[in-house]
Amino acid sequence: MNKDSDARIKLDRLSEALAKDLDALSDGELMEEIAATDEGRQKTVSHMRSLIEEAIATSGRRRLAKARQAYDAIKGKARAKVTDLPLDQKKALVAHFAKDPQALPEKLTMAARNEANSEADLDSLLQDLLELGVIDDEGNPR
Amino acid sequence: MGVGDKPQEPENRRERSFLKPDEFVAALRALSETELTRLQEKAKYRALGSGMEGDDLFQEAIRRTLEEDERRCPSDVRVPIYLDNAMRSIADGERRKYVRERPAGAGQSDEDEPESSLTNALPDPAPSPSDTALARIELREVLEALEQMFADDPEAQAVIMGAGEGWSGDEIKDLSNMDDKHYVAARKRVRRGLAKKFGIRGRP
Numbered sequence: 001m002n003k004d005s006d007a008r009i010k011l012d013r014l015s016e017a018l019a020k021d022l023d024a025l026s027d028g029e030l031m032e033e034i035a036a037t038d039e040g041r042q043k044t045v046s047h048m049r050s051l052i053e054e055a056i057a058t059s060g061r062r063r064l065a066k067a068r069q070a071y072d073a074i075k076g077k078a079r080a081k082v083t084d085l086p087l088d089q090k091k092a093l094v095a096h097f098a099k100d101p102q103a104l105p106e107k108l109t110m111a112a113r114n115e116a117n118s119e120a121d122l123d124s125l126l127q128d129l130l131e132l133g134v135i136d137d138e139g140n141p142r
Numbered sequence: 143m144g145v146g147d148k149p150q151e152p153e154n155r156r157e158r159s160f161l162k163p164d165e166f167v168a169a170l171r172a173l174s175e176t177e178l179t180r181l182q183e184k185a186k187y188r189a190l191g192s193g194m195e196g197d198d199l200f201q202e203a204i205r206r207t208l209e210e211d212e213r214r215c216p217s218d219v220r221v222p223i224y225l226d227n228a229m230r231s232i233a234d235g236e237r238r239k240y241v242r243e244r245p246a247g248a249g250q251s252d253e254d255e256p257e258s259s260l261t262n263a264l265p266d267p268a269p270s271p272s273d274t275a276l277a278r279i280e281l282r283e284v285l286e287a288l289e290q291m292f293a294d295d296p297e298a299q300a301v302i303m304g305a306g307e308g309w310s311g312d313e314i315k316d317l318s319n320m321d322d323k324h325y326v327a328a329r330k331r332v333r334r335g336l337a338k339k340f341g342i343r344g345r346p
Contacts, residue, residue, distance in 0.1 A: 005241050006282070007191070007280075007281035007282040007284065007285050008191070008234070008237040008238060008240075008241055008281050010285055010306030010307070011190045011191040011237060011281060011284060011285065011306070012230070012233075012234050012237070013305055013306055013307070013308050014187075014190065014288075014302060014305045014306050015187045015188050015190050015230065015233070016230065017305035018184075018187040018305070018329075018332070018333055018336070019184045019187055019188065019226060019230075021329055021333060022180050022183055022184055022187075022333075023180075027176040030176060030179060030180060030183075031176065031179065033330065033333075033334070034179055034182075034183055034337075035179055041175060041179070044178065044179050044182055045175045045178050045179070047182070048173075048178040048179075048181065048182055048200075049171075049178070051197055051200055051201055052170050052171065052173075052204060054201065055200075055201040055204035055205050055208075056167055056170070056204065056208065058201075058205060059204070059205045059208040059209050060208075062205075062209060063208075063209060
């Protein structure tokens, strides 16, 4: 065991002993030792409550960012192949489903038949078809 | 046992339940004034030598519980106790990481496992916000600084050295010729001194 490692264990033991000391104090003794005045007590409590709220908020933001990243990764990966097809090919694909709707939900069939579709609309429609499993990620009908 | 009765599952084999994140958050918001005060003090002690401030350590324990699947608060453990153990585990993980990341040429050993905490939490392997470069203050210097702080108070020094060695209160008293009253007062001086001096990054 080297000296730092030995010190690590000693620090852990010391912190444990001191924490246990605090547990042995009654609420009254604790307040007398740490926050004897009402003002000091309020300051401590309000500080700790703000630390809690800050940690909760940070955690919420991190989780959201992580979820967004995962969502974008999935969407981006799927979108890359289908929507990278030439515009003519995309139009032809959509036209194919407009003529032969088969298992397409009515809403999608209507969208496919709408001739005023922009390229963004076509991409969105292809993305929907992909998610429904009607086409694969390269645009081939399944 | 009657016919058709199911055998009782042994206590230790029952699946342990954990607080869901919203339950944990509600429990945090419901902590009492004394629980919060106790936790603030404990965070300062737990942070000793970790390179983190007590406040950061406290927040890190909350964040990791809310963000990491493997760190959850058991339903049958009180939240203040859980948080204290989480802080102990994170702080020890930080010190352990420091020992691992010492400059090349420094010897190290993994044989010295920390003493188990109430929940037997493992030292934390996850990366933390502490700055490794700043953290490279040798841990023994922290101990030496602690002893130096009480250079003119042999009873307080005995408390620090004895607690570090894992001695019981009776052993510390016997070996340093302290009665109960002096011993309690010495421990109080140590607690107050550390909380005051070691608030920053858990190091002097």
